[in-house]
Amino acid sequence: MPPAESFAEVRARFGRLVAADPWAARMPAVIKAVPIPARGRWRLRAASGECCEVIDLPDEPWPMLARSCGEPIEVFGEWSPRGFRPLSLVGTDASQPFSSAVVAQAA
Numbered sequence: 001m002p003p004a005e006s007f008a009e010v011r012a013r014f015g016r017l018v019a020a021d022p023w024a025a026r027m028p029a030v031i032k033a034v035p036i037p038a039r040g041r042w043r044l045r046a047a048s049g050e051c052c053e054v055i056d057l058p059d060e061p062w063p064m065l066a067r068s069c070g071e072p073i074e075v076f077g078e079w080s081p082r083g084f085r086p087l088s089l090v091g092t093d094a095s096q097p098f099s100s101a102v103v104a105q106a107a
Contacts, residue, residue, distance in 0.1 A: 001090050004032035004074045007050045014079055026080040030090055032072045035065045044084060047072060053083030061086060 005013070010029045017024045033044035035054070042054035042061055054061060067073065067089060074090035 001076065002030055004030045004090070006048065007031065007046050007052060008048075010079050014081075026078040026085075028076070029079040029084070030074055030076050031084065032074050034070065034072050035061060035068055037062075037065065044075065044086075054086060055080070055083035056085045064089070 010027075010031060013029075014024075014027050017027050031044065031046065031052075033046045033052075036043045036045050036051070037060075042057075043051040044054060045051045064073075064075070064086060075084075075086045076088050076090055077084050077086040
């Protein structure tokens with residue numbers, strides 16, 4: 001798994017990708033951030049204070065918040081102009097999707 005990048009690094013890498021391939025719509029990335037529930041919209045907040053929207057999840061990402069315990073966690077997902085789609089947590093069982101079925105395993 002590649003190391004976590006800052007939002008600025010991910011945005012710059014995505015910019016280079018789009019410059020090379022104007023049809024690119026998303027890109028894999030690992031970020032280290034804290035999941036933040038905010039009035040129906042979820043965000044990931046980096047240590048720098050920057051936030052990005054969490055997008056395209058079938059369920060609310062409460063298991064991600066439970067696993068983080070309010071601390072920064074490394075999240076693998078897809079970066080796009082609309083936001084970040086988390087797919088798995090780095091250092092955990094990557095086969096576990098973000099769903100209410102894994103809440104009991106968060107501890």
